[in-house]
Amino acid sequence: MAVTSVMALAPMSAFADTTDVTFDAPRISPAYTITIPASVDLNAETPTATITAENVYLDTTKHKQINVTLDSADYVNTGDSTFIAKTADGSSSVTYTIGKGEATTGVKVGDTVAEFTADGDQVLSFSEPTGATYAGIHTETLTFGISVEEVKVETLLTTITATGKEQASFSTANVATVSFSYSAGGSSAYLANWGWWGYGWTATVTPAEGYTITKCVFYDDANRKATDSEAPFVVETTEEDKTPQVNGNPILAYTSKGIKKIEVYGYAN
Amino acid sequence: MKHTKRLLAAVMALAMVSAIAPMSAFAVDDTVIKQDSTKQSGNMTATYDVTAKYTVTIPSGVTLDAETEVTSDITAENVLIEKGKQVVVTLTEGSNTTTGSTFHAKKGDSTAEYTISAGGSAVSVGGTVATFSNGTDEQTATLTFSKPTGWTAAGEHTETLTFTVATVDAN
Numbered sequence: 001m002a003v004t005s006v007m008a009l010a011p012m013s014a015f016a017d018t019t020d021v022t023f024d025a026p027r028i029s030p031a032y033t034i035t036i037p038a039s040v041d042l043n044a045e046t047p048t049a050t051i052t053a054e055n056v057y058l059d060t061t062k063h064k065q066i067n068v069t070l071d072s073a074d075y076v077n078t079g080d081s082t083f084i085a086k087t088a089d090g091s092s093s094v095t096y097t098i099g100k101g102e103a104t105t106g107v108k109v110g111d112t113v114a115e116f117t118a119d120g121d122q123v124l125s126f127s128e129p130t131g132a133t134y135a136g137i138h139t140e141t142l143t144f145g146i147s148v149e150e151v152k153v154e155t156l157l158t159t160i161t162a163t164g165k166e167q168a169s170f171s172t173a174n175v176a177t178v179s180f181s182y183s184a185g186g187s188s189a190y191l192a193n194w195g196w197w198g199y200g201w202t203a204t205v206t207p208a209e210g211y212t213i214t215k216c217v218f219y220d221d222a223n224r225k226a227t228d229s230e231a232p233f234v235v236e237t238t239e240e241d242k243t244p245q246v247n248g249n250p251i252l253a254y255t256s257k258g259i260k261k262i263e264v265y266g267y268a269n
Numbered sequence: 270m271k272h273t274k275r276l277l278a279a280v281m282a283l284a285m286v287s288a289i290a291p292m293s294a295f296a297v298d299d300t301v302i303k304q305d306s307t308k309q310s311g312n313m314t315a316t317y318d319v320t321a322k323y324t325v326t327i328p329s330g331v332t333l334d335a336e337t338e339v340t341s342d343i344t345a346e347n348v349l350i351e352k353g354k355q356v357v358v359t360l361t362e363g364s365n366t367t368t369g370s371t372f373h374a375k376k377g378d379s380t381a382e383y384t385i386s387a388g389g390s391a392v393s394v395g396g397t398v399a400t401f402s403n404g405t406d407e408q409t410a411t412l413t414f415s416k417p418t419g420w421t422a423a424g425e426h427t428e429t430l431t432f433t434v435a436t437v438d439a440n
Contacts (some may be wrong), residue, residue, distance in 0.1 A: 030304050036311030038297040043318050071310065085317050091352045094317055126315065134352040134403060135321035139314055146302050146309045 029059035030148045032066050032116070040126060042085070042096060047126040051144070053116035064149045068114035068122070070098075070107060071145040078110040085129060085138035094129035094138045101125065113144070152267040154214045160205070160262040162195040176213060176264045178205050185239050194221045197258030200239035204232055205264055213266040218246055220256035235259055323348040323356055323401070325434045333374065333383055333417050343432075345401035345408045355439040358399040358410070360385070360392055364429040368394050372428060379422035384415040398432065402439070 033054045040049040051068055058065070075084035075093075086093045098107040100114075104127040107113055114122035132138065158172040165188060166180045180188060186200020196203065207213045216233040219225045226246035228234065235244050243250040244259050300311025324346050331341040343358055350356060365373040365380070370393040374381045385392040387410060392398055399410030420426060 028304070032302075032304055034302045034311075036300040036302070037313055038299045039314045039316060042315055049313060083315070085315055087352070089352065092319070094319065096315070096317070129317040129319075132319040132349065135319045135349050135354075136351045138317045138319060142313045142315060144300075144311050144313065146311070148304075 027057050027059075029057055030063045030066065031055060031057040032148075034066065034068060034116075034146050036068075036144050040124075042126055042129050047128075049124045049126070050121050051114050051124065052121040053114075054119050056116055056119050058117060058148075060151070062151055064117075064151045066116040067112050067147050067149055068116075069112050069145045069147070070109055070142060072143045073109050074140045074142075076109055079108055081105065081108040083140060083142075085140040087134060087136045087138055092132050092134035092136060092138065094132045096129040097127045099125050099127075152212070154265050154267060157207075157211060157213070157264045157266050160264060162190060162258075162260050165190040165196075175208050175211050176205055177208065178203050178262065180204075183239055186237075191258065194258035195260030197221075197237075197242055197244075199237055199242050202234060202236040203259065203262075204234050205262060206233075207266060210269050211266055212269055213264055215265045217263040217265070218244065218251065218259055219261045219263070220244055220251045221258050221260055222252075222256070223260075224251050224256060226251045233264075235262070319349065321350045321354075321436060323350065325356065325358060325401070327358075327432050331412075331414055333381070333414050335416055337416060339414050341412050341414065343399045343410045343412065345399075347405055348401050348403055348408070349405075350403050350436050352403070353439055354403075354436045356401040357397055357435055357437050358401075359433050359435070360394060360396055360398050361431045361433045362394055363431075366394055366428065370394075370396075372430070374417060374426035374428040376420075376422055376424045376426040379420045379424075379426065381417035381420040381426045383417040386413045386415075387411070 035052045035054070037049045037051070040047055053066060056066065073083055075086060076082065081097060082095050083098060084093050084095055097105045099105045100107060101123055102125055104125045107124070113124060129138065157175045158170045160168045160170055160176070160178055163169050167190070168178055170176070181202045181204070182188070183200035186198070188196055188198035188201035190196055205213065205216050213231065213233055215227055215229040217225050217227050218235045226249065228246050235246055237244055243253055243256050245251070250256060297314065302309060302311055326344045328341045328343070331339060333339055345356060348356055363372050365375050370384055370391045371382050372385060374383065387398040392412070398412060401408045417426070
């Protein structure tokens with residue numbers, strides 16, 4: 001904005017000035033229009049319903065995709081794939097199934113039936129109902145939910161520090177566990193300056209419920225490290241060699257003596 | 270000489286009746302959900318109209334016997350109708366009988382009179398001769414034709430009986 005300074009030596013003449021305000025608004029993410037058909041006629045020759053996504057914009061650094069899930073149905077439970085339509089008085093039922101695309105089977109209550117990262121549509125196909133006890137109109141209401149799946153950002157979930165034989169401390173509790181197993185002649189021990197060590201032992205890191213581990217960084221007694229980026233997340237030794245190995249590779253062959261800590265990376269689901 | 274005449278009271282219809290109910294129109298709009306919609310869900314109603322159907326078989330003819338009663342069966346199978354309904358077969362008319370319960374098979378000026386009963390009751394023109402309920406099993410209604418009487422000429426006497434089939438509210 002310009003600052004205007006006016007010195008009045010004489011009667012002020014009329015004065016006017018303007019300020020142009022501009023704002024380059026970023027696109028709002030997420031943006032979308034999802035349309036769920038109000039009805040599907042199962043008497044049609046090939047009954048289908050098309051869920052559409054329009055005006056989709058997702059900032060891919062924040063939002064991965066839009067998910068449409070079949071949350072519930074009137075007469076079936078989560079996990080069931082045989083749907084039931086009934087007459088108004090409930091005296092007669094027919095069963096049918098739902099599939100994605102041209103398939104007429106495969107969809108269960110609770111399933112994700114459509115995923116959108118851009119404008120598009122997803123066809124749901126329905127089988128011909130069977131099994132009526134009485135003639136008449138049979139109906140079932142299907143309820144779909146729409147949610148935006150956020151991009152999962154990998155963070156350090158916890159640091160596991162060896163504190164004793166098969167014992168550890170966690171910088172953040174209840175996000176991961178470490179468990180030990182042994183070969184037939186295997187054993188492990190703990191030394192303050194080596195951490196966990198021994199022959200024929202295996203330590204496996206697993207996520208707590210609600211978390212996903214993306215990688216584990218295993219540190220040896222000299223703070224040398226090896227990274228495992230694929231489950232199972234395991235460090236182990238053989239009965240012949242106490243050198244800790246990750247994915248079959250020693251951290252430093254014939255030098256590494258034990259494991260002192262494990263950094264666990266991932267995200268909350 | 271045995272005094273038997275062949276009298277043919279005939280009607281024929283192999284009825285496969287399909288009742289097609291009109292679909293009710295949907296007035297519900299599609300669910301449109303935007304990022305700022307309060308409710309992030311939408312409903313879809315799956316609708317299937319099961320058409321009423323059944324197969325009712327009316328015998329093509331029945332040969333009456335001057336010496337004894339004869340029977341003829343009307344059958345129904347694969348009856349799929351709405352709850353509270355039943356399939357009713359009505360003897361709508363006889364070609365020589367417009368009212369009453371005495372029917373008339375004719376050959377020229379000669380008339381052989383006979384009666385029909387169903388379920389132990391006499392049947393009149395316009396009367397119900399069979400009712401069938403929902404179910405896949407075969408159902409049978411037996412019509413009993415009396416010995417004809419009163420003919421004046423030998424030979425084949427006939428009458429065509431017309432039946433109608435409909436679904437009605439069960440009482």
